[in-house]
Amino acid sequence: MISKVSILKINDSIFETVKKSIDLIGGINSYVKEGDIVLIKPNLAYPYPPPATTNPEVVESIAKLCVKAGAGQVNIGDSTSYSCKNILGYGLWSNADVIKRTKMDIAAKMSGARMIDFDMDTWKMIKIDDGIILKKAEIASSIMEADVVINVPVMKTHFETLVTLAIKNYHGIISDSYKIQFHKDDLNQKLVDIHKVVKTDLTVMDATLAMEGLGPRLGGTKKMDMIISGNDVVAIDAVATEIMGIEADRVETTRLAAAQGLGKMDLSEIKMYGLKIEDVREKFELPDVRISGIFPGIxxxxxxxxxxxxxxxxxxxxxxxxxxxxxxxxxxxxxxxxxxxxxxxxxxxxxxxxxxxxxxxxxxxxxxxxxxxxxxxxxxxxxxxxxxxxxxxxx
Ligand code: SF4
Missing domain, CATH: 3.40.50 (Rossmann fold)
Structure with a gap:
């Protein structure tokens, strides 16, 4: 498979830009066939608007394109960062709160898709034979049963993984008990292991409004006005990271995934469409977790x-x-x-x-x-x- 990535600035509507960016890498019909069941996975980690979560307009645009391509069913699903309310009985939000507060339910309705709350749906125990850290995991049934999987991350920095892009976005497809496991050690390898059993057909990255600094939740916003599409999760992460002003191989998930044969990290091996990286490169502020001297009274x-x-x-x-x-x-x-x-x-x-x-x-x-x-x-x-x-x- 040739790894392809397209970069486009939003010059007209978000819908038109999403369509054109997918057209550049083959068009929606080369990914979605008549009657297919499609699962679209946005980033719904928090009950906050973009850039904490994926722009619902981007998701709605993709869902509309899938419907137009003749998909039998289009589903949009995710499970929030930690559904504290569900597992511990305390916390700020549940997955249902996130779906409502990010207006992703409205995006689903407007596009003819079905919104799936992974936490209220069923999980499938999946063995990961070649997993290094994660040998098995409860993965959302609706992603395992889909004919086509479309990953829709939002471009953000992350204080634990440096960035959260296409590879990191799949932390939301496993149940809370598996989210907790290996979070301290080996989070990066765990994320890569998930991608060994869930193959992504298409990734459309929301870089309309990105997050820099103390991501994934408390960082600052960075207006990028961009859509990046690709058919290889490793390649799209490598390209997006470079656009953020960070060398691709500084990101452990990208490095591990490339080394384990899940895609291409070497930019010379990625076929690029649309704009060039150097034309849109920015300098993202990196996450700063220093704690001394931040609050003088303590x-x-x-x-x-x-x-x-x-x-x-x-x-x-x-x-x-x-x-x-x-x-x-x-x-x-x-x-x-x-x-x-x-x-x-x-x-x-x-x-x-x-x-x-x-x-x-x-x-x-x-x-x-x-x-x-x-x-x-x-x-x-x-x-x-x-x-x-x-x-x-x-x-
Ligand atoms: S410092 Fe200790 S409690 Fe905190 S994450 Fe590391 S091992 Fe866990």
């Missing part, structure tokens, strides 16, 4: 955390800026073996980020009682939202 103790706890600590501190001085947090402790201040030195509350910090601070936590805020988990994903929620409720 003493930070870093006991060697991994990137996941660094990121959540930064997210927590960013959220604190919103509650300004209406809290009495004096310390934030994070890391595998953090130093503990003497109880007598501590005024107000102390935040412990991650199971490591919690486990290594038993005496201090016991002494603090209700003044200890424990952001539990490894990595502490839903709990960070739970604690931020509580603080905001307190303000």
């Amino acid at each position: 003493t930070i103790i870093e006991g060697g955390p991994c990137i996941h706890c660094y990121g959540r600590a930064r997210i927590f501190l960013e959220a604190l800026k919103e509650v300004k001085n209406k809290h009495d947090i004096s310390y934030l402790i994070v890391g595998t073996k953090p130093y503990n201040p003497d109880y007598s030195e501590v005024k107000g509350k102390v935040v412990f980020i991650g199971d490591c910090a919690i486990e290594h601070s038993t005496n201090l936590r016991n002494a603090l009682g209700k003044r200890a805020i424990c952001v539990d988990g490894c990595p502490p994903i839903p709990s960070v939202h739970r604690e931020i929620d509580k603080l905001k409720g307190d303000k």
Whole structure:
């Protein structure tokens, strides 16, 4: 298979640009045949508008093209980052909330597609024989049963994986219990393993409004006005990364996927259509998870955390800026073996980020009682939202 990628700026409507970008790599009829069941997978990780999630207009355009091509059924589906409400009983959102708040249900309705909430649908246990980290996973039945799979990621930076593009977008096709597994170690390899059993026919990347900096949720917006299409998830990620001003081989998912034969990362082996990378290249701000000196009133103790706890600590501190001085947090402790201040030195509350910090601070936590805020988990994903929620409720 020749790896093809097209790049187009939006000069007319989003629909026309999406159509033209797919036309450049063979046209929708070369991907969707009469009667096919199509599954379109946007990024619906959060209950927030683009660029946190895929632009519904891009998804609607693709769905309309599939209907026009004679598809028997067009489905749009995803499962949000962590459906905290569903699995833990707390959290800011459920998958149903995300679908509604991103207006993806309206995009489905307008295009004649069916919206599928993966969390309310069924999962299939799939063996991944050549998986390196993930040997099996519960994958959404509707993606496994589709004749055609269309991946529709949004262009974003990501503090754990550097970028989240086509390869990372499939974290949303596995159940929450499998999302949690291997999230700390080997997340990149896990994502690549998923692509070994779910083959993508077409990827249409939403680069209308992209995210830079502290992605995937709290980064800044970057207007790109672009649609990128391709028939190879590795090639499209390589091209998109270069457009973001990052060398393709700095992204571990791209490197691993290319090395394991899932597609092409070498730009000289990718057939390009439309605009050239150098004509549209931008300099994206990279994710910054430094935590010291971000919030002057709080003493930070870093006991060697991994990137996941660094990121959540930064997210927590960013959220604190919103509650300004209406809290009495004096310390934030994070890391595998953090130093503990003497109880007598501590005024107000102390935040412990991650199971490591919690486990290594038993005496201090016991002494603090209700003044200890424990952001539990490894990595502490839903709990960070739970604690931020509580603080905001307190303000
Ligand atoms: S709890 Fe410890 S091991 Fe887990 S993500 Fe945090 S620092 Fe890493």
